[in-house]
Amino acid sequence: MNIPELKHRIGIPEGVSVAYQDGECSVKGPKGELTREMYDSKLTVETGKEEVSVSGKNVRRNDKALLGTWKAHLKNMINGVNSGFKYEMKIVYSHFPMKVAVKGNVVITDNYLGEKAPRKAAIVGETKVVVKGKDIRIEGIDKEAVGQTAANIENSTTINNRDRRVFQDGIYVVSKGVISNE
Numbered sequence: 001m002n003i004p005e006l007k008h009r010i011g012i013p014e015g016v017s018v019a020y021q022d023g024e025c026s027v028k029g030p031k032g033e034l035t036r037e038m039y040d041s042k043l044t045v046e047t048g049k050e051e052v053s054v055s056g057k058n059v060r061r062n063d064k065a066l067l068g069t070w071k072a073h074l075k076n077m078i079n080g081v082n083s084g085f086k087y088e089m090k091i092v093y094s095h096f097p098m099k100v101a102v103k104g105n106v107v108i109t110d111n112y113l114g115e116k117a118p119r120k121a122a123i124v125g126e127t128k129v130v131v132k133g134k135d136i137r138i139e140g141i142d143k144e145a146v147g148q149t150a151a152n153i154e155n156s157t158t159i160n161n162r163d164r165r166v167f168q169d170g171i172y173v174v175s176k177g178v179i180s181n182e
Helices: 060-082 142-158
Strands: 005-009 017-021 024-029 032-037 043-047 050-061 085-092 097-103 108-109 121-122 128-133 135-140 170-178
Touching: 005 060, 017 043, 024 043, 032 060, 043 060, 050 060, 060 142, 085 142, 097 128, 108 142, 121 142, 135 142, 142 170
Parallel strands: none
Antiparallel strands: 005 050, 017 024, 024 032, 043 050, 085 135, 085 170, 097 108, 108 121, 128 135
16 A cells, blocks of 8 residues: 655754755754765655655655655664763672773673683774673664664673573663763
């Protein structure tokens, strides 16, 4: 079934500008700039001063899904350059005290379950990772990079060959959201 025309509108806050040219969308704001490739022959992106619209004609099921995806990406890009995203993680251990440190673009976990070799997790993109005691704070303007960095850190402390009900040591996401402008 075709939908004759479908259009999504996204408001642009003050201080943020959106430009679309040759299938590439770029969003600039007070925290930085993000770009993303968005090209499809059936769908169009139109930018203005106060809103961005993503639309398509004779839209089918896959095109409708792609329109929703583009809308979500644009909202995340606008929120990212306007205020940014944060994830908070907690270091949990009961058997062996873990040491977590950031060195360059890698988060290194030493003494995880008494292991001699350190475990490493990659920091994606321009994401900032800060370790304070048993808390880890991950911040950045790209939601996907911040989320992937948190996932890398959490996956670096997976438990193998032990009962997960007893050995609950690891690094876990506690909260995530938009950085509030204080």
